[in-house]
Amino acid sequence: MKITREEVRRLAELSNIFLADEEIDYLSGDLEKIVDYISELSELDTVGVEPTYQVTGLENVWQADEVGEHLTREELLALAPAVRDNCVKVPKVL
């Protein structure tokens, strides 16, 4: 299956990563091989087979609605690259 440079650019944008031109070249080739390899799976007849949403077999895993212990604001904000007014500071968006 042909993967165009445009499709690679779009994927990079959706993944929020920057790609250099030469990376786009070899990634489109790599992605073609990967998609072809995976597409072998579509030869299987899966009519009536429930998709595997989960592998644990668990259901209804939930907790009671009570406030529990957790890290403090100070501990969490200390992990952020930049902080201002008790907020995480990020490059301007919008």
Add this chain to the structure above:
Amino acid sequence: MGKYVPTIGIECHVQLATKTKLFSRTDNDARQAEPNSKVSEIDFALPGMLPYLNEEAVRLAARAAKALNAKVANVSRFDRKHYFYPDLTKGYQISQMYQPTILAGLVELHGGVKVRINHAHLEEDAGKLTHHDNHSLVDLNRAGTPLIEIVSEPDIHSAADARIFAEELHKLMTFAEVTHGDLYHGNMRFDVNVSISDSDKLGVRTEIKNLNSFRSVEAVVAYEIKRQTEILESGGKVVQETRGWLDDQGVTTSQRSKENAEDYRYMPDPDIPPIVLSKEKIADLQKDFPKMPAQYRQEFKDLKVDSSVLNVILSNQETAEAVSQVLSSSGLEPAKKIANMFAGLSFEGDIKIPETADLVELAKMLSSSEINSNAGDVIFKELLGGTKNARKIATDKNLIQSNDEDEITEIIDQVLRDPAAQQAVDDVKSGNDKAIGFLVGQVMKASKGQANPGIVQKIIRQKIV
């Protein structure tokens, strides 16, 4: 407008009244909270954190389903909706794309319009951004707050009905105690989709997001119908887009559309096992269900009060229940009196819903003319302020009026003997009926407000006309 029929669909985000967030045991009450003071490692999306579903959110979703006349899914699942924006630390929002917990439902408006509900899904809210000159600041207090998003079918065809639908959703969700319903704090937010068409085929729609009042829902729909009509009538085409509502100017404006169509790459969330609910479990989650607005409307039909009065009583479950209690314990007349008193009151500030017995006593004192309507209002306000015992308030405040005709006649004679009254007496005799008001006033004053004004007037008439 004429030939174009508008078609409106509404999506409504409802904040669930839980103590903690949807996937973490962090305090969910972010009102007036310092930035990032209601945030845990899960809300902050530190690597390796494992979200756990809030049991109460599942219970409230099941109850929301019942209020929406919808079935609860036997199996529902969570999916990841991916996008990059700093209000969302994980890089995805946990939502329900394919198997929502709440299935199709129906909301019947009191005007008779039926609005089908497509489904409602559980999801987490995002954080809040504030934008500054060269940076943005992220507050994650709201990140992870549990929401249900109710998605209607496009069954609404006027701005007025859009508002009624939004109000009805608010009633349903608050009566069912699914949400606190505090619009000021964004507990319910509406997205409206509007299109117009002069054929069977739907027109191109615009979407206006994040409206937080019933008034703005109505205004936005009215504005969009007018704007789209003008475009089509001048030969133009409506563009499918998201528009923003500028509340102070009363207009919608085009929001810069993204170059590419959104692509959220939904996938099942492997961290959250499915919700599997048997019929018995669903019944258990929905037990002790309170009365819904439609049931109260049915009960109050025979009160024959004005629709504006009914709206006020039904704007709040406690008020509706108070009137309902008076109705069931003492019948139509007292209930009607109390309903009208609630409607006559402006609902500012913190009020306490009085006990049924006090409301019944108040209605009885009014019916038997033991107190007049002004006194009734005074007592009602005292009761709403938290004072107990209607009769004691009436006695303490000297509000019990005299219906004793002999006693009243004595006061009237006194007033009429006063030369100051002569002019008014002459005026009444010569046909100026208004002058009787002066005499009644004098008698009321002499009785310190305790004479029954109806009786006073009757006796004065007997004496001088």
